[in-house]
Amino acid sequence: MAVRSFQARLLYLLIAILVLLDAGTLISVYFAGQRTLRNTVADQLRVGSRVLNRILDTRARQLSDSLRVLALDFAFREAVASADVPTITSVLANHGSRISADAVVLVNLNGVVTADTLGGRLSGKPFPFAALLRDAQNHGEASAMVSFANRPYQFVLVPVLAPRPIAWVCAGFEIDERVLTDVRRLTHLDIAIWSSSAGPQLAPDESKYATLEQPLPTGDGSQVNALLASNLEEAQKPFRKLELQIFALSTIVLIVAVFAAVIFARSVSQPLRVLAEGAGRVERGDYVTPIVVEQEDEIGHLATAFNQMQSAIATREDEIRYQATHDALTGLPNRTLFLDRLSYAIAGAKRSTGSAVGGPSVGMIMMDVDRFKEINDTLGHQVGDQLLIDIGRRLEHTLRQSDTVARLGGDEFAVMFMAPTFKHAEEVAARIVGAFDAPIILGDVSIDVNASLGIALYPAHADDAGTLMRHADIAMYDAKREHSGIAVYEPGRDEHTLRRLSLIMDLRQAIVRDELELYFQPKADVRSERVGHAEALVRWNHPRHGVMRPDEFIPLAEQSGKIGLITKWVIRKAIAQCAQWRREGLDLAVAVNLSALDLFDSELPVFISGLLTEAGLPPASIVLEITESAVMKDAAFAQKMLADLKRRGVCLAIDDFGTGYSSLAHLKRLPVDELKIDKSFVLNLTETAADDLVIVRSTIELGHNMGLVVIAEGVETAESWAILKRLGCDMAQGYFMTKPLPAEAFKAWLQASRWGSSAR
Amino acid sequence: MKVTVRLIAAVLAAAIAAPLAAATIEARVTDPRGNPVHDAVVYAIPDGRTLPLAKKSAVMDQKNRMFIPHVLPVQAGTAVRFPNSDDIRHQVYSFSPAKTFQLPLYAGTPATPLVFDKAGVVVLGCNIHDQMSAFIIVVETPYFDKTAADGRASLGGLESGRYTLHVWYPDMRTEPQPQNVTVKSDERMTVSFVGHGRS
Numbered sequence: 021m022a023v024r025s026f027q028a029r030l031l032y033l034l035i036a037i038l039v040l041l042d043a044g045t046l047i048s049v050y051f052a053g054q055r056t057l058r059n060t061v062a063d064q065l066r067v068g069s070r071v072l073n074r075i076l077d078t079r080a081r082q083l084s085d086s087l088r089v090l091a092l093d094f095a096f097r098e099a100v101a102s103a104d105v106p107t108i109t110s111v112l113a114n115h116g117s118r119i120s121a122d123a124v125v126l127v128n129l130n131g132v133v134t135a136d137t138l139g140g141r142l143s144g145k146p147f148p149f150a151a152l153l154r155d156a157q158n159h160g161e162a163s164a165m166v167s168f169a170n171r172p173y174q175f176v177l178v179p180v181l182a183p184r185p186i187a188w189v190c191a192g193f194e195i196d197e198r199v200l201t202d203v204r205r206l207t208h209l210d211i212a213i214w215s216s217s218a219g220p221q222l223a224p225d226e227s228k229y230a231t232l233e234q235p236l237p238t239g240d241g242s243q244v245n246a247l248l249a250s251n252l253e254e255a256q257k258p259f260r261k262l263e264l265q266i267f268a269l270s271t272i273v274l275i276v277a278v279f280a281a282v283i284f285a286r287s288v289s290q291p292l293r294v295l296a297e298g299a300g301r302v303e304r305g306d307y308v309t310p311i312v313v314e315q316e317d318e319i320g321h322l323a324t325a326f327n328q329m330q331s332a333i334a335t336r337e338d339e340i341r342y343q344a345t346h347d348a349l350t351g352l353p354n355r356t357l358f359l360d361r362l363s364y365a366i367a368g369a370k371r372s373t374g375s376a377v378g379g380p381s382v383g384m385i386m387m388d389v390d391r392f393k394e395i396n397d398t399l400g401h402q403v404g405d406q407l408l409i410d411i412g413r414r415l416e417h418t419l420r421q422s423d424t425v426a427r428l429g430g431d432e433f434a435v436m437f438m439a440p441t442f443k444h445a446e447e448v449a450a451r452i453v454g455a456f457d458a459p460i461i462l463g464d465v466s467i468d469v470n471a472s473l474g475i476a477l478y479p480a481h482a483d484d485a486g487t488l489m490r491h492a493d494i495a496m497y498d499a500k501r502e503h504s505g506i507a508v509y510e511p512g513r514d515e516h517t518l519r520r521l522s523l524i525m526d527l528r529q530a531i532v533r534d535e536l537e538l539y540f541q542p543k544a545d546v547r548s549e550r551v552g553h554a555e556a557l558v559r560w561n562h563p564r565h566g567v568m569r570p571d572e573f574i575p576l577a578e579q580s581g582k583i584g585l586i587t588k589w590v591i592r593k594a595i596a597q598c599a600q601w602r603r604e605g606l607d608l609a610v611a612v613n614l615s616a617l618d619l620f621d622s623e624l625p626v627f628i629s630g631l632l633t634e635a636g637l638p639p640a641s642i643v644l645e646i647t648e649s650a651v652m653k654d655a656a657f658a659q660k661m662l663a664d665l666k667r668r669g670v671c672l673a674i675d676d677f678g679t680g681y682s683s684l685a686h687l688k689r690l691p692v693d694e695l696k697i698d699k700s701f702v703l704n705l706t707e708t709a710a711d712d713l714v715i716v717r718s719t720i721e722l723g724h725n726m727g728l729v730v731i732a733e734g735v736e737t738a739e740s741w742a743i744l745k746r747l748g749c750d751m752a753q754g755y756f757m758t759k760p761l762p763a764e765a766f767k768a769w770l771q772a773s774r775w776g777s778s779a780r
Numbered sequence: 781m782k783v784t785v786r787l788i789a790a791v792l793a794a795a796i797a798a799p800l801a802a803a804t805i806e807a808r809v810t811d812p813r814g815n816p817v818h819d820a821v822v823y824a825i826p827d828g829r830t831l832p833l834a835k836k837s838a839v840m841d842q843k844n845r846m847f848i849p850h851v852l853p854v855q856a857g858t859a860v861r862f863p864n865s866d867d868i869r870h871q872v873y874s875f876s877p878a879k880t881f882q883l884p885l886y887a888g889t890p891a892t893p894l895v896f897d898k899a900g901v902v903v904l905g906c907n908i909h910d911q912m913s914a915f916i917i918v919v920e921t922p923y924f925d926k927t928a929a930d931g932r933a934s935l936g937g938l939e940s941g942r943y944t945l946h947v948w949y950p951d952m953r954t955e956p957q958p959q960n961v962t963v964k965s966d967e968r969m970t971v972s973f974v975g976h977g978r979s
Contacts, residue, residue: 094873094907101875182875183905183913 027289034281042270049266053259058230061250065232068207068248075203076174076236079193080163084176086119087191088161091180100126100180100187105143108135116191122173123192127153129185147190152177152239156188164239167215168192172236172244209248216243228252291319298326307334347427349405350412358426358434362485365436366478382478383439385449386492387415388500390470392431403462410460411469418455419448434489439477442508449473449506472500476509523573524580526562531589535561538593539760543611543731543753544775546745551775553643555611555753556594557760558586574615583615587624592631595642597763599635606767611643613675616650620657625664639669645696647675655686666691673731678719688726694751695723699734702754705743717747724748803963805935806970809927809947816931817975819851820949821917823924824935827942827960831921833857833897840904840914842870847904847914851950853924854916857897863889871907878902878918901948915950940964947973 090096099111108126116124116137125136131153133142147153155162156177163176173192179185195213203211210229213236229249236244291313298311307330313323345357353361365382372380389411396404408431415425415433423437435452439445456469474496482488491509494517499507530536536558543553560568577583594610601608618624632639644665651658651674662672673694674687678701697719701712716732723730732744735754744752758769770776805824809817834855841848843865854860864870864887873882878900883890885908896902896918906912917924923943925933945959956973963969 092910097875101880181905181910182873182903183910184903186875 026292027285030285030288031281034285035278038274038277038281042274045270046263046267049263053256053263057252057255057259061230061252061255062232064207064209064250064255065230065248068203068209068211068250069232069234069246071207072203072211072234072246072248073236075199075206076165076195079199080174080176083119083121083174083191083193084161084163084178087121087176087189088178090115090119090191091178091189097180097182097186100189101182105135109137109140112189113137119191120193121191122194123168125190125192126180127177127188127190129187134187147188149175149177149190149240151241152190153188155239162239165195165236165244166192166238166240167242167244170215171195172213172215175239207248208254209250211246211248213244213246216245230255288319291315291323295319295323295326298323298330302330302333307331307337350409350427352412352416352433353424353426355426355428355434358424358428358436359485359489361424362436362488365438366483366485366488369478381439381441381480382488383437383445383448384476384488384492385435385437385445385452386428386474386476386489386496387433387435387452387471388496389431389433390472390500395467399462399465399467403465406462407460407467407469410462411456414455414460415452418451434492442477442480445475445477446506446508449475453505471505472496473506474499474509475506481509481511520576523562523565524576527560527573527577527580527582530560530562531585535563536586536589537561537762538590538597539762540597540610540766541753541760542757542766542770542775543751544757546741546749546752549775551608551757551770553609553611553751554766555613555645555760556590556597557613558590559760570613578615578617583617584621587612587615587618588627591628591642595628595631595635595637598641599637601767602637602641604767606770609641609643609671611645611673613645613647614650616647619646619650619661620654622661625661625668625670628665628670629668640671643671643673643694645673645675646692648677648679651690652686659689659691663691678715684722692728694729694731695719695726696731696733696753697749699732699754702732702734702740702744703736705740707739707743713743716744716749720747720749802936803938803940803965803967803969805923805938805943805945805961805963806968807925807927807933807935807945807947807973808970809931809933809949809973809975811975816927816929817949818927818929818931819849820927820931820933820947820973820975821851821853821919821924822927822933822935822945822947822971822973823853823917823919823921824938824943824945824961825919825921826923826939827944829941834922837861837893839863840916841865842872842906842912845906845909845912847906847912849926850914851926852914852916853926854896854918855922855924856899856918856920857895858918859893859895860916861889861893870909870912872904873907874902874904876900876902879916882907917948919946938963940967945971947975949975952976 093115096111096115099107102108112124112126112135121137123136123138125138125142125147126134127147128134131147131150133145133147136142142148149164149166152162152164152166152175155164156179161176161178163174166173166175168175172195174195175190175192177188177190180187180189200211200213203209228251230252231250232248234246234248236246238244294311294313298309301309310327310330311323313320315323345354345360346352347354362382362384369380369382389407392404392407395407408427411433412425412427415435419425419435419437423435426434426436428434435448437445437448439448452473453471456471459466459468461467474492474494476482476488476492476495478488481491491513494513495507495509498510498513499505537560539557539559540554541557542551543555544551558570558574560573562568574583574586577586591612594612598608598610614624628642628644629639632642646658646662651662666672671694672690672692673696674690674692675696676698677695678698697716701715701719705712705716707713720730729750731751731753732740732749733753735741735744735752735756737756740754741752741756757775758773761769805822807822809820809822811817834857836855836858838852838854838858838860840852840860840862842862845866845868852860862872862883867887869885869887871883871885874880878898879894879896879902881894896916899918899920902916902918904912904914904916923935923938925935927933927949940963942960942962945961947956947958952975954976956975959971959973961969961971
C-alpha cells in the first residue's frame with residue numbers, strides 16, 4: 021500500500037541517516053582513538069627508550085664512581101701494588117663484592133690482564149675490550165655496554181692510582197632483572213635486553229604488544245639490543261571505555277531519534293491515509309462523507325481542497341447524469357432514462373407477482389407527431405422546437421405524476437404508465453389524443469397536432485423493456501399507415517418485420533444466384549379474342565420461402581434501392597424472350613412494369629434502346645407499364661422521361677389506373693398509349709355491380725376519348741369478359757385466360773389454346 | 781693518544797774555561813713544540829765506573845697539601861726527610877718498587893729519614909689527599925740536575941770521560957733516548973733533549 025510504504029520509506033530514511041551519523045561518530049572515534057593510541061604508544065616507547073638509556077647511563081656513572089672509590093681504597097691499592105696474583109685476585113673478589121660487581125679484572129698499564137675474578141680465565145691475555153681501555157686511557161675512565169659470556173654487561177674501567185696510575189681495574193655488572201624492573205616501574209613497559217648472539221628473550225605477540233627494538237651502544241662492537249614492549253590491551257583500556265560510552269550514548273540517542281522519527285512519520289502519513297481513504301470514497305461515489313484532518317498545515321489545506329473537489333465532483337456528476345438522462349430541449353427524460361424506468365417497472369411487476377397472468381401490467385405508448393417535418397420545414401426550427409416543448413408539456417399534464425413522459429428523439433415521444441388492463445391503456449391513449457384536440461398556438465400560428473400512437477403492454481406483448489419499446493414502435497407505424505391514430509401491437513407483427521429485413525438481405529444475392537424468374541401473362545384483344553401482348557412478371561424462387569410474388573418483394577427492393585437492378589434484369593430477360601419468340605414465330609409484344617423509382621434513372625431509355633437494337637426488335641415490341649401513383653411522384657421529371665421513351669418508339673401504359681388521384685389534365689399531358697384499369701374494379705365486375713360497372717365504363721370512355729388503348733386487368737370470369745366486350749374495352753388480362761406462366765409453359769399454352777391461333 | 785718519541789740531539793763542544801779541570805754539561809729539554817720542560821731531571825751516568833753511594837740528605841716537604849718539591853732528584857743512598865709543614869696530618873706512601881714505604885698519619889717531622897738506595901722513580905702520594913703527588917728520582921750518579929722554568933739544567937764538576945745522559949720528567953710517556961757523550965776537562969757541553977709528553 022502506497023501510504024504505508026511512504027511512511028516506511030520516511031522512517032527508513034530518517035533511521036538510516038541517524039545510524040549513519042552514529043556509525044560515522046563511532047568509526048571516527050574508533051580511528052581517532054586508534055591513532056591516538058598508536059601515537060601514545062609510540063611516544064611511550066620512545067620515552068621508554070630514553071629512560072632506559074638514561075638509567076643505563078646513570079647506572080654506568082654510579083658504577084664508575086663506586087669503582088673509583090674502590091680503587092682508591094689504600095688496602096686495595098696496596099694489594100694491587102704487591103703484584104702477588106693470588107692476593108690481587110682475592111682483593112678483587114673481596115672489593116668487587118662490596119659494589120656487587122659480577123666480574124672484576126685488573127689490567128696493567130700495557131693492557132694485559134693481571135688478575136680476574138673469573139678463575140683466571142682472562143689472566144695473561146690482552147684485555148678483551150680494547151676500545152674500553154683506550155677510552156679510559158684518553159679520558160681517565162670508561163664505561164660501556166658489552167656482551168660478555170652472551171649476557172649484556174655494563175663494564176666500567178678506572179685507573180688504580182698510587183697516586184699515579186699503576187693499573188686499570190675493570191668491573192662488570194650484568195644488566196639483570198633488577199635493572200629491568202626499575203625500567204619497567206618507571207615506564208610501565210615490558211623490556212628485555214639481550215646480547216645478539218643469545219637471541220631475543222622476549223617474543224611478544226604483535227597483535228597484543230607494540231614494540232620498539234633498539235640497539236644499545238656497546239664498547240666492543242658487539243650487538244646488544246633492547247626490546248621495549250607496550251601492552252596494547254592495557255593502553256587501549258581507556259579508549260575502549262570511551263568507545264563504549266559513546267556507543268551507549270549514541271544508542272540512546274538513536275532510540276530516542278527513532279521514536280521521534282516514528283511519531284513524525286506517522287504525523288505525516290496518518291493524514292495522508294485519511295486523504296487516500298477519502299479519495300477512495302469519492303471513487304466509490306460517496307460525495308457526502310467529508311475528509312477530516314485536524315491539521316492546519318499543508319495537509320490540512322489539501323484535505324480542505326479535497327472536500328471542495330468532492331462537492332464539485334458531486335455537483336458536476338449530477339449535471340452530467342441529468343444531461344445523460346434528459347432531453348436538452350424539453351427537459352423530459354431521454355431514451356436511456358425511459359428504458360431504465362421501463363426496465364425498472366417491469367422488474368418491479370415481475371417481483372410483485374409470480375405469474376404474468378392477471379398481475380399488474382406495464383403499459384407504454386410510442387407517439388410520433390404526424391407531418392412534423394413539414395411543420396419544421398415550413399415554419400422553421402424555432403417553431404418546431406417550441407412545438408415539441410409544448411407537446412411535452414401537454415403530455416405531462418395529461419398523465420399522472422407517476423407516469424413517465426419521455427422524448428426519444430426527433431418528433432418521437434414515449435409514455436409509460438401502470439395499466440391494469442388493455443382497456444385502461446386504450447383510455448390513456450385516447451386521453452392523449454384528446455389532449456391535442458385543441459390546436460397549439462405559437463405566436464400567431466395555430467397548429468393542429470395529429471399524432472400516431474402505438475400501444476404495447478407488459479406482459480401481454482413483451483417480456484422486457486427493449487422488446488416492449490420495439491413493439492410499441494411497430495404499433496405506432498401501423499397506426500400511422502392506417503391513419504387510425506391509435507394502434508395496439510398485434511402479436512406476430514414483429515416476426516413480419518424481421519422477415520422483411522431478412523428478405524432485404526437475401527435480395528442482394530437474388531440476381532447473383534439467379535433466383536429470379538420471369539412469368540408471363542397474356543393480354544388478349546377483346547374483339548379478336550387473340551393474344552397480342554404478354555406481361556412479364558418477376559418471380560423469386562427463394563431458397564427458404566419458396567416462390568414469391570412481386571408484391572411481396574418489390575416494395576422491399578424499392579426500399580433497399582435494389583429496384584433498378586431488378587428492373588434492368590427484367591427488361592433484359594423480357595426483350596431476350598421476345599426476340600426468341602419472334603424467331604420461333606410468335607409475334608408478341610412484352611410488357612414490363614416500371615417502378616416509380618425507375619423513372620428517375622435517366623439512363624434507362626438508352627439502356628432499353630440499346631437492348632432493342634441489339635435484339636433486332638422494333639421499339640413497339642416492348643410496353644412499359646407505369647403506375648399512376650409513380651407518375652404522380654414527380655410529375656415533371658416523369659413526363660420528360662416518358663417523353664424520351666415515347667420518342668424512341670417504346671409503347672407506354674398507365675398501370676393500376678383508378679387507385680391514384682391523378683388529375684385528368686395531368687393525364688392528358690402524359691405521352692402514354694395505354695390505360696390499364698385497376699383489377700379491383702374488374703375482379704367483381706358483374707352486371708349487377710353498379711358501382712364497378714360505372715367506373716369501368718366511364719374509364720373506358722375516358723380512355724377512348726383521350727385516344728388511348730384501354731386494358732382491363734383481373735378478368736376471371738366469362739361474365740366480366742362479356743361485360744368488357746360490351747363496354748368496348750380493347751384488351752383484357754386475367755385468370756379467365758390463364759394465370760402467369762413460365763416462358764416455355766406460356767408458349768405451349770398459347771399454341772394449344774384458342775387465344776393463340778390468330779397470332780400476327 | 782699514541783706517543784712517539786723522537787730524540788734530536790745536537791752536541792756542541794764548547795771550550796769553556798774550567799780552571800779545575802772539570803767539565804760542565806748544559807742541557808736543555810723541550811717538548812716537540814719547542815716549549816721548555818720544567819722539572820725535568822737530567823742525569824749523567826759515567827761509563828764503566830761505579831760510584832760510591834752518597835751520604836747525602838734531602839727534604840720532601842709537605843705544605844699547603846702539596847709535596848715540595850714536586851720532583852726531587854737524589855743520588856742513591858740519600859736520606860730524605862718528610863717534614864709536614866701543614867697543620868693537618870698526612871699519610872705519605874709509595875708503592876714504587878724502588879722504594880715502597882708508608883708513613884702513618886703524622887704531623888711535624890718524623891724522627892728518622894728514609895734512605896733511598898735503589899735507583900728508580902718513587903711516586904709519592906698521600907693516602908688522605910688524593911691530589912697530592914710527588915716524585916723522587918733516585919739516580920746512581922752525583923751528576924744530576926733539574927730543569928728550571930726555562931728548561932735548562934746544568935751538570936757541573938764532571939770528570940773527563942764517557943757518560944750516558946738520561947732525562948726523566950713526570951708525565952713523559954717514554955724516557956727519551958739516552959745520549960752518550962764524552963767530555964773533557966773544562967769542557968762546557970750543551971745537550972738538547974726533546975721529550976714527548978706533557979711538561
